[in-house]
Amino acid sequence: MTGLTHPEDGIGYYTFDQFTRLQRAVNTARSLVPWLRVAGYIRGAQSERVTSSRDGHIGLPPTWLAAEEINRLLAELNRWAELEDAVNDEFGAWLAWELVRETETANARWAIEDRTHRVQHMRCGACNALTLRYHPPRHAEDIVIVRCTDPSCRTVMDEAMFAFAAHLIEEENKQREQQRLDQNRRRRGTRRTVPPNDLQVGA
Numbered sequence: 001m002t003g004l005t006h007p008e009d010g011i012g013y014y015t016f017d018q019f020t021r022l023q024r025a026v027n028t029a030r031s032l033v034p035w036l037r038v039a040g041y042i043r044g045a046q047s048e049r050v051t052s053s054r055d056g057h058i059g060l061p062p063t064w065l066a067a068e069e070i071n072r073l074l075a076e077l078n079r080w081a082e083l084e085d086a087v088n089d090e091f092g093a094w095l096a097w098e099l100v101r102e103t104e105t106a107n108a109r110w111a112i113e114d115r116t117h118r119v120q121h122m123r124c125g126a127c128n129a130l131t132l133r134y135h136p137p138r139h140a141e142d143i144v145i146v147r148c149t150d151p152s153c154r155t156v157m158d159e160a161m162f163a164f165a166a167h168l169i170e171e172e173n174k175q176r177e178q179q180r181l182d183q184n185r186r187r188r189g190t191r192r193t194v195p196p197n198d199l200q201v202g203a
Ligand SMILES: [Zn+2]
Pocket: 124, 125, 126, 127, 128, 129, 131, 148, 149, 150, 153, 154, 155
C-alpha cells in the first residue's frame, strides 16, 4: 500500500476490499501459523533450512520464520481492540497491511498440506522417538495436529510444545555452529604458529 490516504468509501485508511483482505488474513493466520511451524519438518529438505545466523536463527526452516513474523504482527495488532481501530490509525493500517502481505505470501508459498505426513528431524516431546506424524486440519475451525504414532504414547504435540522442541533443536544447532567456529579459530591459530619454511635461510 503506497501513500496512506483515507479512501472516500471504506474503513479508516482501507477500502472495503482491503479490509476484507485483512479480515481474511487474520482468519487464515490462525490455522496457517501452526502449520508453518510444522511444514519445514515434513518436507525433509535440508536445503530448506536457514543456515546463517544473520537474523539470529540457525537451522530453522523458512516456514518457521514466517510463522514467527506473522505471530509478531498479530501480537502488535493486539494493541488495538478491533481491526477497525487499527486501520483508523496510520501506523496500525501500515502494520495490518504487513500482516496481509506476510500471510498471503506464506499461504501462496506453503499452502496447508491436506494429507498426513511423517515428521522428520523432530522427536516426540514425551517418548523422545522419531515417531511424530502430522495430521491436517479437517475443517475450517480445526488446527494442525502433530501426534506420536507409538501406541503406548500417542502424545499430541500442540503448537507450544512443537515450538519448544524446535527451539531446543535451534539451540543445539547454535552450539554446534559455535563449536565449529571455535575449532576453525583454533586450527587457524595453530597454522599461524607453524614456523615458516626455513630451507631458504643461508642458501
Ligand atoms: Zn511419543
